[in-house]
Amino acid sequence: MAYTPPLDSMQFVIEQVLQAPTDWQRLPALSVADADLAREVLQQAGRLATDTLAPLNGPGDLQGCRWQAGEVRTPDGYPAAWQRFVEGGWPALACDEADGGQGLPQLLNVALFEMLPAANHGWTMYAGLLHGAYEALRHTATPLLRDRYLAEVVSGETLVTMNLTEPAAGSDLALLRCKAEPVTPGAVANGDTVRITGSKIFISGGEHDLTANILHLVLARLPDAPAGTRGLSLFLVPKTLPDGRRNSVHCDGIEHKMGIHGSATCQMRFEAAEGWLLGEPGGGLAAMFLMMNSARVLVGLQGVGHLEAATQIAEGYAQERRQSRAPGSNGGPDFIAQHPAIRRILLDLRAQAEGARVLAYATGQQLDRAQHAESTAERLEAQTLLAVLTPVVKAYLTQLGHQGADRALGVLGGYGYMHDYGVEQHVRDSRIAMIYEGTNEIQAIDLLVRKMLGKPEHLAALLALLTTEAQACEAAALPAWATELAQQADTVRIATEQLRAATAQDPERPYRVADDYLQGVALSLMAWAWARLARAAQACADSPARTQRLAWAEHGRLWLLPAARVHWALVQADALPLG
Amino acid sequence: MAYTPPLDSMQFVIEQVLQAPTDWQRLPALSVADADLAREVLQQAGRLATDTLAPLNGPGDLQGCRWQAGEVRTPDGYPAAWQRFVEGGWPALACDEADGGQGLPQLLNVALFEMLPAANHGWTMYAGLLHGAYEALRHTATPLLRDRYLAEVVSGETLVTMNLTEPAAGSDLALLRCKAEPVTPGAVANGDTVRITGSKIFISGGEHDLTANILHLVLARLPDAPAGTRGLSLFLVPKTLPDGRRNSVHCDGIEHKMGIHGSATCQMRFEAAEGWLLGEPGGGLAAMFLMMNSARVLVGLQGVGHLEAATQIAEGYAQERRQSRAPGSNGGPDFIAQHPAIRRILLDLRAQAEGARVLAYATGQQLDRAQHAESTAERLEAQTLLAVLTPVVKAYLTQLGHQGADRALGVLGGYGYMHDYGVEQHVRDSRIAMIYEGTNEIQAIDLLVRKMLGKPEHLAALLALLTTEAQACEAAALPAWATELAQQADTVRIATEQLRAATAQDPERPYRVADDYLQGVALSLMAWAWARLARAAQACADSPARTQRLAWAEHGRLWLLPAARVHWALVQADALPLG
Structure with missing residues (x-):
């Protein structure tokens, strides 16, 4: 039940869905990167995850950290794994070359930070703040302090x-x-x-x-x-x-x-x-937010990592475990993957994992544009989009990660409850991501009150994202997706405008429905992600992978998007008191 | 953050909502019971839960069981607690007086088995099978074996x-x-x-x-x-x-x-x-089902217990913790219970706990009727209703317990993730109840395929339950509830009939949507439960408790019932392939 970094999916998203290498060529600061280098980086990161980190995950969970007289010992193997991380140059991945970094795109750091927590969330906690701290230090520290400390942060020595x-x-x-x-x-x-x-x-x-x-x-x-x-x-x-x-x-x-x-x-x-x-x-909060914004995206990636890892465990188990005859089968006992109740869960999880990856990586792509685009207009456009995407990625993808791990556990039945199978640890480890770096409740308020009701450009940016993709789907002969995204855009627009109007009468109202609003927007962004996945797959030559990706997107559309209806109904309900 | 058995709510459900003491007077086997005796039993059970079991819950979780050379040591205090359970006569509560039991209603055993897992699920596991084993033994064992073992099972000596x-x-x-x-x-x-x-x-x-x-x-x-x-x-x-x-x-x-x-x-x-x-x-499975059916109801009660206990922790914390100014507040920091995002969660949880209790206890009442009603017709009617209620109580209430505990954890933010506050243990302990005694996926198939599509009397029993209560609400001047329940009945009927028709063409179809079907039926039963709660409260003299109960039911109607729409939409969707 070992975790396998989903390199094919990652590469497909980076190269085919997002066409990120085109960006890298366009942006001078990232021109060192290309598709081949990205593949090489992902492969090495995957090896680090599987060879170094994953073997420490279960044992480290059981052993835990030990405190004595002010000193802390991490689980066996953790310090050696850190040395390997440093030797591989991983802390420096997305730091500027001028600071001793490798100057690679944030998008690749995002992919790295999907794999690390999937393999070992506990260990990854130590590494998780490095890039944010690097940003905070280089933007705020005096030259003296920068000279003293920046290089050792970039290298991971400290x-x-x-x-x-x-x-x-x-x-x-x-x-x-x-x-x-x-x-x-x-x-x-x-x-x-x-x-x-x-x-x-x-x-x-x-x-x-x-x-x-x-x-x-x-x-x-x-x-x-x-x-x-x-x-x-x-x-x-x-x-x-x-x-x-x-x-x-x-x-x-x-x-x-x-x-x-x-x-x-x-x-x-x-x-x-x-x-x-x-x-x-008095600049403390502003400095913290230099760290926070990319940190929140990386927390969202923890959700993607747990979702992927737990889904793999469930898929693997369901393809090996035989119980009972499946409906329509002549023989039996059949693999539980053939039983519709299990197939439904597995497809939900797989569709969510693939869609979540598109959404998270698209956000990583915007991090690079926001930082490195040559024109101010493009940087500002990316920052506006990031303002909308960040709370959704943080809140919704950590929720998918935790709830997905919990559903994956159920696929294994009683075995899922046992430590040995690893999935129950994903349930426990993933829960914290919904809390730290701003609780998911706070992300929802940030999205609705600060962003979407706060400044009209945020709503406009989200609507443009959805309608642009609707048009692209129309042109790509994906009419169901074109319709879906156009409807999603309408729903978001109408609900937001209604809320804006209603808030004048009832200022508390957005706070009551912020979570539903975030769920609704998140599903519209999942729709966007599945549409992009489908459109990129559609453009490929026929292959099993193409068929699968189209099927995952279709599963998301038919089985998972309807959940938004309830959330929008609550957001739009005429008068909904709360206690 | 100690667990407080919700005796007021329990008594209200037993006496006012279900009017169970009237049943007890009517059924000769239970005529020893009355409202005063029930209150006394619940109070003593509550004391057992708080004084004996709850203090062992956190420590027992950390210490765990230890195995050595075939012997098992339970956590410190467990054996002594078992002695107190035996001395209190609790194993014998609902066993026949002829067998050395106390001959009390199953409904009181149901209430007992809400409190025990709420206080200490791990310990309760040892006690949980006693009543089912008693039923299996007395129905299947030879007189020799009954004489040898039944009394020590009833007493809890073995x-x-x-x-x-x-x-x-x-x-x-x-x-x-x-x-x-x-x-x-x-x-x-x-x-x-x-x-x-x-x-x-x-x-x-x-x-x-x-x-x-x-x-x-x-x-x-x-x-x-x-x-x-x-x-x-x-x-x-x-x-x-x-x-x-x-x-x-x-x-x-x-x-x-x-x-x-x-x-x-x-x-x-x-x-x-x-x-x-x-x-x-060859009678093994039939004998097991003698144990299973009441065991499944008791597993559902574990869900109610966890939901109640975790909700109490969240409520208590939210009324003591101050953070940030709440919308509309002049001062601040305000108690987080005043923040709409938290208030929403707390009201969701409280409404679910109170509704779940009505539904679970109503099922306990049917257990008594099925066993002790004088007329065969009434016993059969109760058995038919139990066939529908049992998989819902088992699956849906364990789901509410686990997901509710998980949401309650979020109310405490970072503290919720720490062992000391107890709520994370409820999340972990509650998960198993969704798996054992027949996984929740199997309960859904049991409900839809075996019961609702299997025999017309099951659908009829559910519809009768809903429409009878709709009429009662009409008569009690609760028109919103009357409309709601009539609509719920229509939805269940139409969806079931559509599915029955569609299954002829596509035999796999019910297996694909069984979980959604169970969620939809469960919400119709929660609607029924909230309506009964509201109707019983409505009949009381004005008091804060009356106002609260009406508000909880109303919260359930406005905020929680809409979730059913998505499930029914998937059940009724015209053609929904699965991979």
Whole structure:
């Protein structure tokens, strides 16, 4: 039941569906990349996932991390796997060549971060923040700090944490109380030395044995900072100081969690720990969002990874396990894959996995355009689209990953409940992705209230995406998809406009239906993804793979898109009180 | 975050919604019971759940069962808790007084078995089969075996297992290979001694330290038995034989599972173990179904228990945790229970828990009628209704329990993912209930193919239930509910008749949509349950509880029933291929 990186599907999405190599040739910063290089990178990443990470996944879950007297030992094999990750140059994949990176497209980093959590989510937690931290550092740190730390972050020699949450402040960062005292009295400027005091919780990789040093990015308040999020600044606090002294940063314990047992989730205590301001005072939240946006996309990829891995387990089991005679069979016992109830689940999962990959990778493609497109107009267009896609990718794909793993478990019956088959671990490990980096409830509010009701260009961008693809399907002789996408666009437009009008009377209303709205929009984007998959397959020469891809898209259209109706009905219901 | 047995809700359902005490007065076998006695029983059961079982739940999950050299040690405190269960007379609750039982209604056993798994599912696994085993024994065992064992099963002095599953035979019992050799050659009759040889897996409580002896009920094949399920016979195989010898029944290991870690899930090996035939040769499956039917209802109750317990955790947390300003609030941070996204989840869960309880307890009431009604007509009517209700209660309520626990976890954000808060354990523990005692996929096929398309009286019974309640709502000035239930009945009728017609052309079709059909029927029964709740509340004097119950039902109608549309659309779709 080993995880097999779906390289064929990945390549098909990158090359045929998204035609990303054309972008890479077009964008000077990415012109080092081409289809051959991408294939080579994906193959090597796949080997890392299967040979190095997957074998540690089940054992690491059972062994977990161990805390003693402030030190954390990760499961056996984790530090060695980290060394292999560093030696392979993986942390540097999408970092600028000027910073020692490989300058490859974010899209390839996105594909990498589908495979890593599919093979071993717990281990991947340590690597997951590197790229975001790199972005935050290079945009906010002084040249001195950049020179000191950027290269070791890019190489993976040093790992990074993100210290936001405190016991009383999770989703609401305005409540953070951690303090930063300047060492020299007076105004504080970028790079100035401070002393940080306070407690942080749920800090992934706050302490571990993978790297000698750990860099903590910490949100805290300078003296006299205003209340709320405007008073938050970002600080860099190393575990070991440049002169070799151990900083006063302590791990007081690790959490016992539902899953990702290989990831040390730390309670951190800063006791006048030395650090430096990153960026401007009060710029903490903005700096965090530099990390957050690509981090949210990568969390969505965790969902895709779990969905793919769990689906593979279910498919493999169903093709080997014989029970009972299937309807219409003459013999029996038949493979359970032949039983319609199981076939239905397997096709749902496979269609979701393939569609989710298109959607997630398309978002990765926009990350590259937003960063590297030559024209401001194209960069802005990509950023607008990303503003819409990011909360959907984060919330909906993590939901698909968790719920899909849970359904896949059911395919194995009693065996699915046993640790040995691996699928129950995917259920447990995938659950956290719906919570961290902004809960899925918060993503829904972000999508509806901040984005779609906030600025008209967001709705316009989504509608343009859907209608453009509708036209392309029309031209490609895929009339069912053309109709479907045109209807999806109509539904999204009408529902959004209705909501905008209704909100004037009832300002709470969008908050009540935000989740349904996100589900509806997400299904319209899944429709878009399946249509693109179908259109790319249609353009290929006849082959079993082509037939399969067309069938998956069709399954999505017939069996999975109808779920949107309920969500839109609730969004559009005339007066829907809530308690 | 301790579990509080919802005694008010239970009493309201039993007394006001179902008016069960009226039944008890009417049915001679149950006339010992009345509302006061029921309240007393529920209160004591609640105390057992909170004082004895709940404190062992989290620790038992972390400690788990330990296997060594064929012996199993349950978590600390489990054996003592079992003694308290026995001393309280709980195993005997619904057993006949003639057999040493208390002769109380099954409905009270149903309420007991909501509270036990809510407090501690792992521990409850040991107790869960007692009543079913009692039924199987008293209906099939010879007087000699009944005299020997029935009293100790009723008292709980001896625990019982159900040995069905083998490595190659889970859902498909026809594939069972375990063998029974008669000790004396020739025809085998009820009570004859045999020697059982074979392996069984996933045997809950196959070995443990709660009781001195363990009785194994084993499905196996006599020599020359026909292939398939007709060749299965049921045998009684004690761990310790009447003369004190240890029987050749061995526990070769226990499983590492996703949840219910306190329950020993055993790999069993029978090596010419001594046992006796129960009932007639080839009567194994029929005897198993004596256990199965009430066992399936009790599994549904596990779903209700998890849903209730997890909902309580979410409600409690949301009323204590403050984050961010809620829309429309002047201050903030507000309790997250005031945020619409959270309020929506909490109301969904609460409405589901209250509706699920009505549906499950109504099924318990039918268990009593089916067994104890004086007229054959009433018993048959109840049995027909049970045939429809049982697969729905088993499948849909376990699904609500698991998915509800999973949503409740989300209310706690990151804390929900931590073991300490208890809700993640409910997610893990509740998952197995969707699998055992017939997977939920099999329940759906049972409902649609065997029951609703199988015999017209099943559809008629369901429609009568819905339309009778529609009329009652009309009379009670609940017109929205009257309309809703009339529509639900129409939808069920039309969809079933369409399916019946379509099946002639396409025999596989019901198997493709069985799950959607079950979801649709289940929501029609939830509508029925909420309507009954609303009607009973409506009849009460004005009070906060009355207002709440009416609001929960209304929430179910407006926010939760629309989900059925998608399922019926798929059931009714004209031509829906599957791969």
